[in-house]
Amino acid sequence: MIIIKVGGGKNINWDYVAADITSLVKDGKKVVIVHGASEKRDELASKLGIPTKTVVSPTGISSVLTDAAAIEVFLMAYSGLVNKTIVAKLLSHGVNAVGLSGVDGRLWQAKKKGEIMIKENEKIKLLRGNLTGRVEKINDRLIRLLVDHGYVPVISAPAISHESEIVNTDNDFATAVMAGSLGVSEVVYLFEAPGLLKDFQDKKSVIPSIKKDKLDEFMQFAEGRMKKKLLGVKKAFELGVKKIYFGDGRVKNPITNVLKGNGTLIS
Amino acid sequence: MIIIKVGGGKNINWDYVAADITSLVKDGKKVVIVHGASEKRDELASKLGIPTKTVVSPTGISSVLTDAAAIEVFLMAYSGLVNKTIVAKLLSHGVNAVGLSGVDGRLWQAKKKGEIMIKENEKIKLLRGNLTGRVEKINDRLIRLLVDHGYVPVISAPAISHESEIVNTDNDFATAVMAGSLGVSEVVYLFEAPGLLKDFQDKKSVIPSIKKDKLDEFMQFAEGRMKKKLLGVKKAFELGVKKIYFGDGRVKNPITNVLKGNGTLIS
Numbered sequence: 454m455i456i457i458k459v460g461g462g463k464n465i466n467w468d469y470v471a472a473d474i475t476s477l478v479k480d481g482k483k484v485v486i487v488h489g490a491s492e493k494r495d496e497l498a499s500k501l502g503i504p505t506k507t508v509v510s511p512t513g514i515s516s517v518l519t520d521a522a523a524i525e526v527f528l529m530a531y532s533g534l535v536n537k538t539i540v541a542k543l544l545s546h547g548v549n550a551v552g553l554s555g556v557d558g559r560l561w562q563a564k565k566k567g568e569i570m571i572k573e574n575e576k577i578k579l580l581r582g583n584l585t586g587r588v589e590k591i592n593d594r595l596i597r598l599l600v601d602h603g604y605v606p607v608i609s610a611p612a613i614s615h616e617s618e619i620v621n622t623d624n625d626f627a628t629a630v631m632a633g634s635l636g637v638s639e640v641v642y643l644f645e646a647p648g649l650l651k652d653f654q655d656k657k658s659v660i661p662s663i664k665k666d667k668l669d670e671f672m673q674f675a676e677g678r679m680k681k682k683l684l685g686v687k688k689a690f691e692l693g694v695k696k697i698y699f700g701d702g703r704v705k706n707p708i709t710n711v712l713k714g715n716g717t718l719i720s
Numbered sequence: 721m722i723i724i725k726v727g728g729g730k731n732i733n734w735d736y737v738a739a740d741i742t743s744l745v746k747d748g749k750k751v752v753i754v755h756g757a758s759e760k761r762d763e764l765a766s767k768l769g770i771p772t773k774t775v776v777s778p779t780g781i782s783s784v785l786t787d788a789a790a791i792e793v794f795l796m797a798y799s800g801l802v803n804k805t806i807v808a809k810l811l812s813h814g815v816n817a818v819g820l821s822g823v824d825g826r827l828w829q830a831k832k833k834g835e836i837m838i839k840e841n842e843k844i845k846l847l848r849g850n851l852t853g854r855v856e857k858i859n860d861r862l863i864r865l866l867v868d869h870g871y872v873p874v875i876s877a878p879a880i881s882h883e884s885e886i887v888n889t890d891n892d893f894a895t896a897v898m899a900g901s902l903g904v905s906e907v908v909y910l911f912e913a914p915g916l917l918k919d920f921q922d923k924k925s926v927i928p929s930i931k932k933d934k935l936d937e938f939m940q941f942a943e944g945r946m947k948k949k950l951l952g953v954k955k956a957f958e959l960g961v962k963k964i965y966f967g968d969g970r971v972k973n974p975i976t977n978v979l980k981g982n983g984t985l986i987s
Contacts, residue, residue, distance in 0.1 A: 497796070500768055501767055501768070525801055528800040528801045528804050528805070529764070529796035529797070529800040529801050530796070530800070531800070532799060532800040532803070532804050532819075533795040533796040533797070533798070533799040533800020533801065533803075534792055534795045534796050534800065536799070536800075537795050537799050537821055537823050537824075537878070537886060538795070538886070540821075540823050540824055541823055541880060541884055541885070541886050544823070544826060544880060544884045545883075545884035549825060549826075550824070550825070551820070551824045551825040551862070552799075552820075552821070552823070552824050553818070553819075553820075553824075554804055554807075554819070556804050556807050556808055556811070556819070557804075557807055557817070557818045557819050557820075558816060558817070558818040558871055559811060559816075594869075595818070595871075598865065598866075598869055599865075602861075602865055604825055604862070611804070613808060613811060616812075617808055617811045617812035618808070619804060619805070619808050
């Protein structure tokens, strides 16, 4: 089994991704897809007059602040618009896709973080009423049930808390926990860059390979969301994943391309 | 197996519905849920400045006009916000719910009606570019796979066309086709009225039972959406369903209540 996490940027070419997944499935590969939808979420939030609020943790990791209104926008963009559009695209390429959120069948069960520490104007503050969570438990059986019967699950946040509340969660971290739980050895992350860049403004500065025990050294090159992605990667290795690929979701054959060595391999 | 179709009105009490489904499942009953989301769809459409447009067929059946923008609103409200909120509610009551749209795994495959005849200002007109479809084929195997493994599928429109486009479809008609395809003998429809009313303004005028071959006589009592519901019911009987119950989704024990005779039984 292979897990392919595709970012939510607007320049991701889902026709290329779908065509590549079609050939993986034809080769007998079992595939699980995780997708983002940040662009569509932000677009919808701004149309509805509920702009996405970002907070920064004391250690400098930024995340989206999630209240009840933000959860509604999240569900509409991720579980509704984007998930089903991707599923239809995959079906049109002959992939037997089934879209699920982390809520369905307690697929991604999370520990709710009702209170978080944030850094605002150089001050550390405690913020309450936050509907986010960290995925701790995966409903492996549901994923295997679908995959063993020829389906390709297409999964995204939100998750469900132990207390059955819908909570926002980090897709990259959840992907890592899911990979560990399913005993998957390879995970591909596709986004809008040719790999992990040494200089994020220089598209030619792709770092071709990183030893997993040297990951901390590379955290300095990571900007914004990429920093969070690397935290997910660290978690994945802790949970037994062997190889993680970072590659470009905008080019033809994005998956086979990165598996052939175009991009960044962390192992 | 029993199919329970719950309307999209804002006064449906999902806690009551969920509690009742919990006891059905505990009694070993296999349950499939279909839900509407018309209130939330209309609310979202108006917030986004894309009000829901209704057209009337030459025979007087009204339906929602669906263009690409309407499909996006539909996905957000039905597949995103409402579907996942219902799933979380059911999970909180201990029901192992999995939310799906008609798109997922080609669950509801429809024949696209790209052109429809409408009546406008007493004139009959041909309208193009319409993204609706009539469900013709059900992915029974996916429903059975989930149900046989202890899950309760929670399904709603949209559907997928034979050409893999996302199309709006009538939930009641799709429920009928699904019941026929699964060989289900009982279908419960819950909405915001105590049953089929002889006078839709008199809540006490519930028609307790209707013989299925007398359905046409009752079409005269049906207003607006109820007319469409009865067309779904006629289809269900054609496809072998034995008993159809109409009952109130706002009261305690709404399902057991209607099965006990409170509401309208069509058989």
